[in-house]
Amino acid sequence: MSSATLTPEQRERILRAATSAPSKHNTQPWWFRWSGDDLEVHIDPRRTLRLGDPTGREAHIACGAAAFAARLGYASLGLGTETVLLPGGGPLSVALVRVTGSAPDPRFDTLYWSLPSRRTHRAPFRETPIPSLVLENLRDAARDEGAWLRGVEQEPAYERLLTLIREATGLEDDRLREERARWVDAPDAVHRLDGVPAGSLGPRPLDPTGAVRDLAVGRDVPGRGTIAFESRPAVAVLETRGDTPLAWLTAGQALMRVLVTGTRYGVAASFANQPLENAELRAEVGSEARHYGTAQMVLRLGMGVEVPPTPRRPLSEVLGPEELA
Incomplete structure (x- = not known):
């Protein structure tokens, strides 16, 4: 050492x-x-x-x-x-x-x-489009960390991706939703410094498009409300060359660089990774790729507004036990 x-x-x-x-x-x-x-x-x-x-x-x-x-x-x-x-x-x-x-x-x-x-932005974005130069900066950020951020903008690929997200949501079983409920608006959420509290869920979309993931789908969260989201959300897929633990870690570094680069320009993101949780649908998400091809994250991007942060555990809980001796 x-x-x-x-x-x-x-x-x-x-x-x-x-x-x-x-x-x-x-x-x-x-x-x-x-x-x-x-x-x-x-x-x-x-x-x-x-x-x-x-x-x-x-x-x-x-x-x-x-x-x-x-x-x-x-x-x-x-x-x-x-x-x-x-x-x-x-x-x-x-x-x-x-x-x-x-x-x-x-x-x-x-x-x-x-x-x-x-922030992970689960509320509506402003209707203002993301400037093309900013989008290029986001692509550069992913590329600098060895990944590729593929914007999905043209039809039929755009609607196809939204269809896959909606399809994956419909395929979720009760066991998966029960596991998620232990982390999302959990019964003991008021005492926890992890998970997603009700205040960070965002409202339900009035007209679900597929790009907005409802982490509490099928559950009634008091005070949450329903609202119209942006009419055509920008979506992008973060991809890597392979699909190994090394590629996953590379995707994580690229994801963080993309997110903080976006934050600098007022761009926020949320995630619509439902089809990546299904092997068959995940392959379809990557089928349009021309550069890397293995889909690791599906991002909804837009010009954000202020949203509350999710909690973080104290540093004493994230250090190995020998660090606290």
Whole structure:
């Protein structure tokens, strides 16, 4: 283990950045360990979804996003880093964010300051279209991390994707919804610092299009309400060349870079990953691809408005037990 030079305050800054990453149903499926000034990222198997994420694909994506966010935390301290994916030490040791001694990417400081404003946006977007230059910046952000963000804009591909999302929603069984209910507006939500509380669900869409995922579908959430959403939401698919744990982690880093780049320009995102939870439908989502081809995330994008954050656990709960001795 290398010697440590980071102060407790600096370590806290990096960890807060890392834990700001999104995760499916806000399960926060990670834990961290310091190795000198380097940060290990591990999957927490107690926080994975047996039915909703049986292969751990989305847990890997979340941990990849946390690794990229940690890089931004380091950059805000003037420290350059590199991420070693699948560094060894067991199947749940998925990333090592290592200090390199070089200067950080000059773009990272701006992205770091976008972290506190990033939200998963389950409310309507403004009808204002996303500027084409901003969309190009989002594609560049994914490409910089080894992935591809494919905008789905033209017919018939656009309606086909929305149809797949609607079809996947209809195929959900009761067991899957019961598992999700343990994390979404859970009975003990008022005492928890994870999951998605009722206040972060957003309203039900008046005219469901498929691009807006209702995490509480089939359930009555008091005070939630129904409202018209944007008439033609922008949708995009984040893709990787392969479909291995390494590819999933790559997708996570790319996802986080896309999200904070969008936040900088007032663009927010929510997720419509229902068809990716079904092997047959997932293959169809990627069938239109011309570059990479393996669909990892389906994003609804738009010009956002202020929405409440989802909770995060205290840092004492995301560190390995030896860190707290």
